[in-house]
Amino acid sequence: MxxxxxxxxxxxxxxxxxxxxxxxxxxxxxxxxxxxxxxxxxxxxxxxxxxxxxxxxxxxxxxxxxxxxxxxxxxxxxxxRLIPSGSVERARVLEVADLISCDIHPVNNLRVLRYLQDVLNVTAEQKDAWYRHWIAQGMTAVERLLTRSGDAGPWCFGTQPTLADCCLVPQIANAQRMGCDLSPYPRSLAIYGHALEHPAFAAAQPQVQPDYIA
Amino acid sequence: MxxxxxxxxxxxxxxxxxxxxxxxxxxxxxxxxxxxxxxxxxxxxxxxxxxxxxxxxxxxxxxxxxxxxxxxxxxxxxxxRLIPSGSVERARVLEVADLISCDIHPVNNLRVLRYLQDVLNVTAEQKDAWYRHWIAQGMTAVERLLTRSGDAGPWCFGTQPTLADCCLVPQIANAQRMGCDLSPYPRSLAIYGHALEHPAFAAAQPQVQPDYIA
Structure with a gap:
């Protein structure tokens, strides 16, 4: 494979x-x-x-x-299993994964930031403000979804990682790299901190990949 | 419900x-x-x-x-069933649905177009060019995915509508409303034309909803 x-x-x-x-x-x-x-x-x-x-x-x-x-x-x-089979648990996992994958990530990815810069000639400040705007809007929604159930974690949903964690961790890593203030999202940050101590999440990080560029 | x-x-x-x-x-x-x-x-x-x-x-x-x-x-x-259970058929349906939902729709939705206009003060021409750019890039990819298998249709995958069709039809309706040239995507357009003749797709159209605004 x-x-x-x-x-x-x-x-x-x-x-x-x-x-x-x-x-x-x-x-x-x-x-x-x-x-x-x-x-x-x-x-x-x-x-x-x-x-x-x-x-x-x-x-x-x-x-x-x-x-x-x-x-x-x-x-x-x-x-x-990363996507639960029970319909309610499954829906909750997909809802968070889709929110990150459809509402947050696409508007801030490389091709979009390049278009802003190269075609629309926005300033570096405008580009950063764009990035922070969508992170703030999206992470506010993620945090609400992750706190409404009162789930104690340590993962997005209970005691095992799911697809929601597979999406949340890279999104938070990106937002941190871009200097976003993530302090308003303590539950999300706690999940992120927990995840990075897990060997699978640690092994998947950008800086340990064979094509890493410093 | x-x-x-x-x-x-x-x-x-x-x-x-x-x-x-x-x-x-x-x-x-x-x-x-x-x-x-x-x-x-x-x-x-x-x-x-x-x-x-x-x-x-x-x-x-x-x-x-x-x-x-x-x-x-x-x-x-x-x-x-809208999402097939067989792993390969299922993957093909999700791939097209996710391409539309993650790569095309989010960068062209209302909140993004409003930010371009209200915060970045782009011109109407720049906003239209942005819209057309992402439609062209995304629909080129969709058309490639829908033609590589040689599937005769009339739906995205075979003789029954799936989640892929639920995503494709609204995306094409939007692109048409915004005046995009869709002639480079004949397979997608043929699916769209077929879908609008189906009572379920016809009943779901914007202009027949109770909150329609002319």
Whole structure:
């Protein structure tokens, strides 16, 4: 199994966590999205028509989109299960994962920040304000979802990591890297701190990937 | 069952399609996102801490995020199934649904376009170019995913509508409304044309919703 991945891509980071939690061995094939390798014809035609990372190659089967990949891995390697089977528990996990994946990450990813900078010529201050705005709006919603149940953790939902944690941890890592104030989200920060002590989460971090650029 | 919805919200439109396909009766509770009703304290505290539409209320259970809602409905009302159970078929459906939901829709939704206009003071031409840029990039990827298998349709995957169609149709409706050239995506357009002839898709369209504003 191969994972086409970029060390600093938070969607790749999600899948690396899932693979590590399940103990699935794979080869990491770096795709440098900073220089647009995800749009190379060879990659698009041969690996991922979606022209993005991550992409999983499992024998003849090729799949893009981080959440679809984790759902696939959950079927192929059910232990530990990352998306619960019970309909209510499952809905709660997907709600948080989708909020991060649809409402927070896409508006702040590399291609969008580059468009702001290169096409709309926004200043560095405007770009940072954009980033912080969507983090604040999105993390406020995440924190509300994670606190309404009174769940004591230490994970997003109970005592085992789920897809929600696979999405939350890379998002918080990104926000910290960009200097966002995360103090209004103590429950999210506590989950993040707990996660980084887990070997699977530690092994999936950007700075320990083979394609890491300092 | 109640669906908190806005006629012109494409994430609400996805869920309306799913409910109509399954023949589930529900009350539509309009939330006018043009005037920010999704951020009212009563709505956030009582219905959706995510401060967005759509939200489903099923007895005591409240759920936000369109894809999480459709997954929940698929468990509660399995006929017709919108997310296949076979791992490869399922992965293909989720890949297209996630591409639309994560890579296309979020960067072009109302809150983002308003930020461009009100905070970054971009011109109408710049805003239109932004919209068209992400539609072109995203729909190119969708079209590639939908054509690589040689699937004859008439739906995204075979002879029955799935979650992928629930996401594709509102996205194309939006792009058409914004005047995007969709002629480079004939397979997607053919699916769209077929879908609008289906009673469930027709009933879910914005212009026949109780909160429609001409």
């Amino acid at each position: 191969q994972l086409y991945s970029f060390f600093n891509s938070s969607t790749s980071y999600r899948v690396r966590i899932a693979l590590a939690l399940k103990g699935v061995a794979y080869d990491c094939v770096p795709v440098n999205i900073r220089i647009g390798e995800q749009r190379d014809a060879q990659y698009v035609d041969g690996v991922n028509p979606g022209a993005a990372v991550p992409a999983l190659v499992d024998g003849e089967f090729r799949l893009g989109q981080s959440l679809a990949i984790i759902d696939y891995l959950d079927a192929q390697y059910p232990q530990p | 109640q669906l908190y919805s806005f006629f012109n919200s494409s994430t609400s439109y996805r869920v309306r399609i799913a409910l109509a396909l399954k023949g589930v009766a529900y009350d539509c509770v309009p939330v006018n996102i043009r005037i920010g009703e999704q951020r009212d304290a009563q709505y956030v505290d009582g219905v959706n801490p995510g401060a967005a539409v759509p939200a489903l209320v099923d007895g005591e259970f409240r759920l936000g995020q369109s894809l999480a809602i459709i997954d929940y409905l698929d468990a509660q009302y399995p006929q017709p």
